[in-house]
Amino acid sequence: MALAFVPQPIADLPWKMLVIVLSITGFGLLILYSAAGGSLMPWALPQGIRFAVFLAMAIVMSYLTPERFKQGALPAYAVVILMLILVEAIGALGGGAQRWLNLGVIRIQPSELMKPVIVLVVAAFYDRLPVSEIRKWNAIWPPLLLTGFPAALILVQPDLGTALTMVGGAVTVMFLAGLPLRLFLGAAAAAAAVIPFVYTVLLEEYQQRRVTIFLTPEADPLGAGYHITQSKIAIGSGGLFGKGFLKGTQSHLDYLPEGHTDFIFATMAEEWGLIGGIFLIGAFALLLKWGIGVALEAKGRFERLAAAGLTTTIFFYIAINLMMVMGLAPVVGIPLPLVSWGGSAMLTVMICLGILMSIDRVNRKERRPR
Template identity: 55%
Template sequence: MSRSVVPDVVARQPWQMLVPLFGLVSLGAAVLYSAAGGSLQPYALSHVVRFLIFLVMAVLISRTDRNLFRMIAFPLYGATLVLLVLVELVGAVGGGSQRWLNLGFMSLQPSELMKPGIVLVLAKFYDALPPPMTASWRGLVPAGALIVAPAALVALQPDLGTALAICFGGVVMMFLAGLPLWWFLSAGGAGLIAAPIAFFTLLHDYQRNRVLTFLNPEGDPLGTGYHITQSKIAIGSGGVFGKGFGNGTQSHLQYLPEAHTDFVFATMAEEWGLLGGLFVLFVFAVVLTWGLKVARRAPDRFSSLLATGMVATIFFYVAINLMMVMGLAPVVGIPLPFMSHGGTSMLTNMLCLGTIMAVNRWNQKPGSLS
């Protein structure tokens, strides 16, 4: 039998997911090119280069043995926790928040790395925990401590959006591990009671303004409501077919803030219209559906928890960003995966994707990688 001319490492990649993803990244690069006034610098070129570099990283991660994932779970979590402490001590300040570590060649935001990190460490924790103990305090208290420690450090930066993302990933892992449903319902009820107290006592002024702006963005359209008002104008003015590539006015005339990062979807929708928005939603649906299929075929509890948690992490990014730019959620500064300009965000999402690709490979050879 003749061998295929396509190398095995290429043939085994999940092209049914990667090809649509390439289309999404290409659209993102076109939007960033337009946002920069028709220039590859400083956004579009670096966006594509970062994606290609991190894609190689994702492929390398997909070749990693399952036992290595188990071994490095707690050390990686501990290292990221140390980085979060260093942010508090020597971190760089930008935009009123202390979130970055200056490494010389790049600025690293450790809080982003904790999003996949919390999924990995909890997958390891619940895999090692005997199933009968999952519904006891042993399944709740240690896992809760693993979630609260990084979330509290991130909230101090302050970065409420990322802290909520870490908590979301952790709670999803608890739910998937099989903790009793009434625990979640009780926690939700307690949260509803505590929310008004936290709103007036724990949140910073700008965070309270974001919530109030979300409830009534038209109340201060030139102040706290400016971001979301301009975003909705950009999305609505695109219509069905958009104004055309390079013809957006909201971003080019600098009415739309953060047109290349948090509000990149609004920039895209103005020029590409409803059809562009549907394409973006279609690609994310393909990627997330593929990830859930991988998780369902996973050969063991650890792999299933790991893949589903990574899917949930990407979903949180997508859902919150899209809701935010359309006025359905407060502005919390979460970028849109694979479209927004930003190195750490791209790194985080490609780490998640590479991990799902690893589980997909374990599904193909379950016996040899256990």
Template identity: 65%
Template sequence: MRGVGLVPEPLAQLPWRIILLVLAIGGFGLVVLYSAAGGSLRPWALSQGIKLVVFLGGAIVASRVPESWWKAGAWPVYAGILIALIGVELLGAVKGGSQRWLDLGFIRIQPSELMKPAIVLAVARFYDMLPPNEIRRWGAIWPSAVLIGLPFVLVMTQPDLGTALMIGAGGATVMFLAGIPLRLFAGGALSVAVAAPLAINFLLHDYQRNRILIFMDPESDPLGTGYHISQSKIAIGSGGVWGKGYLNGTQSHLDYLPEGHTDFVFATMAEEWGLIGGCLLILAFILVIRWGLDVGQRAESRFARLTAAGLATTIFFYVAINLAMVMGLAPVVGIPLPLVSFGGSASMTVMLCLGILMSIDRQNRRAGRRGGL
């Protein structure tokens, strides 16, 4: 039996550096949630800690799934989640004015979250099957556009602008990495720019429209639509370089900062841990994303390369959109900071992405050992 000491080979083969880094991010998130609750494990830190352990266990299980299984299951999984999104539209549970969940009695699931990695797998599978000489033809564009467009529209109707944008961005990233010409992306960007005013005025709900418009000047309505962004920037700025000290934040403890344990958890953290804490947290996420991109670069198959890069950029979009949102650089679109914000959906999605990345990494290392024989 091969292994390292008394550690079984399957455990020894795991990328423990990245697992420990993810645990460090999640553990720091628990520390922040403990403070956000006024120095209490309930109602957020304890629940989040249990979810973190469960989802990490799921990621480790996913890492043992062969790459070929992800490839074979890409389209069936996509189709199943697409059907679930249609089910949400017809039978979904309404919460907070949004219809995003399927209530199965024993569990409530949010199919739109699962679509984020599923769209990467589906589009990567399409381009893996496509002959290289077809990549610059129309037949390389419209099928993937349909694959992306269907869930995008269904999620927009829930309504969930942030998740819809992430689904579109994840699919478009795989298209770009597959080799779709830049001029087509430029044309698509121009079309979006032309259609954006119409979409803002006629397709978005009033609160979505106000969020997009107010982020350019949140001080114009500091007690209304711009309240979240204004209070978030106050919390981040008041933390300074070193922060006010753990458990000494005022914006969150005095309830000035809305959603300080979910979407705006970074502002809660920055007030107490300052610029130093914020930079270290961002660095940790950068290391995770870089590892994911490295996994893609080492992959042998086209499917694995596109999937790994797409999943790594999905994690990047989570982090980048949330940070831009809490700093007032983007509209408030309800994207949490994964592994740090309270809630299971984003953590589950990111852990699933990491599990698939670890599966591809395992395949890479096995191929490397065979090549060294």
């Protein structure tokens, strides 16, 4: 029961989810503080400020109706497509890739914004599509076109990990919309058949090395396999309870590359051990459980599909990053949401959570006795 002195708009927020998000982010700030050698700069303090701003944005978004997001999906898609085209023309280089737009006060990665936008666009399409049309060609080619065009623009940057995550969110919505299973099985078979072509023709040389080296990183421990090798050393050396806060060596002595971004889980595991890893993974599991619950309780078709797709998008962030740092997947540059240093990925996740909170707000209103 809400306390009498708590304003109703604040009491109505999904506090169980917000506590989980605050716990994950707070733990992430501790890791960034340690990664900087016990300093708030250059990572922890800016990350905390950024999170506060994005959290406020997500809460404001939660007061918009899901119908607003459905109506704005296509215009948002057009804007992000334009931004992706501008990236190719005037985008900033970083890490050997052209993925960012400098907008003066902010440096943004448009491919990240496409992840929630594509989910909303595809969900809105199937919401408007008559149920009788779901097994016809008209239910297939528009989402494929809507997804394929931005995926191609992202692959050109090149950014394979982001493209795969974005496509994964769209495919989840298409599957849950009711498209026949044989289409997905056929697409999987076709994808398997073109893998040799993609590997030899479309992937850059460094991407090819990433794909092959993750199976045997010890074959080139000082070259292409360096990231994975050092990540495994950091995770394994943490043991059960870790070396202790501020006592990690792999990150502090710069053996672990990108210890504050893509490989931040390894930085954490070295200092906090298996216990820290279980805490972080458990918190993410609770967050995903909440998102799945929002999708299951939603009454409208758009709301169900959007909630499921957005939750899946967050899941792909988590799963791909953890598999990557443990050597179970190639290094594709996917950050750990709410933990890794960076603005674009955090903005994307908070947009997803803001829309999920909007749908959850409607769900809770419908549960209340009339």
